[in-house]
Amino acid sequence: MYPPLERLNLPDAEVYYAPHFFSPIASDLYFQELMQEVNWRQESVQLFGKQVPMPRLTAWYGDKGYSYSGLYNKPQPWLPVLLALKEQVEQASKQPYNSVLLNLYRSGQDSMGWHADDEPELGAQPSIASLSLGGDRRFSFKHRSRKDLKATSITLHHGSLLLMQGATQHHWLHHIPKTKHPVQPRINLTFRLVKG
Template sequence: MNQFDLFGESTQETSDEVVYNLKDAKIIYYPNFFGRTKVDFEALKNSLNLRQDQITLYGKTHDIPRLQAWYSNDMEYSYSGIKLLRNDWNKELKTIKDEIEAITGESFNGCLCNLYRDGRDYASWHSDDEESLGRNPVIASASFGETRKFVLKHRFDKSCEKVEIELEDRSLLIMKGATQHYWKHQLNKTARKVGPRINLTFRRIIR
């Protein structure tokens, strides 16, 4: 049975995967998916052309609380008024992308890379529901470095409890189906002293 055939049934957990049975969402988590991948945190960090972008809210311009970079075959990407410069794939990202595509059966043509330098860096509530991603996008989120708390909440049904997932080093989180239409997610700030974390969100731009 394919891993994704388990969605819609009860939440299941094995040594290799955790499947979340949520209303209007299809989510699967692999705690140590990249355990044998020959890409370590420092090599990955050094390979990325990270930069500090800014966002303007309510007439005020702020630094985004993380560093980021966009990699793609030939597609540009923008969100919240931020247009990201395109970088060509490097060998580290290609290695990671190939492993994800092998298990998901998907083909990704872009990756948004984020470096969370410490616990003060975060991502606020949002959904990956840009028109350029299509109706029901598959988002593959790879984590390297410090463990950080990832939280999801239903956008409309207040009776749904928030879901918290500790995204560990070398883990993979897959969000698919209608997840981006019905759920928001964020990466929490933390007052704890934590080290850096890299998050790679692979996606397919269709227009």
């Protein structure tokens, strides 16, 4: 049995969180295996007419290709460890997934800017299952249009699962800010269903 996913109090959203989805031992093992087996890359994106390296390492695995920030991700074939994680996340979320984006945050200087996972290939109300392994990082939300709602943050722990679904991507942006505090490397896996 997996620990329950508790709904966060975010208007216009369906966000659920289990801070200890995996045990510390299982989380450590998965982290080490992914560090060694994943084909990590430093991709660049177009920003103000320049090619700028992303402030993190990434990898894309699955059945479908995917484009974001002007970057096309050709799918790499599933690794056994990724299939095992996908199956467990699907059981807990009761959602199917056919692809996963992995991000490796090497230090507090690696980050992710404000964005929503709202690409057309994901459909109108995508389900995004975000699994965190390694160092704790702050994960922030801000509403796209409601100025009465302040940005809010949670800490994503080693072995945690965050599920964003329903109209979340339509109404909210999210990001991982930089931090000057010493943090351990973190691997984030975002499972998604790419359509078409």
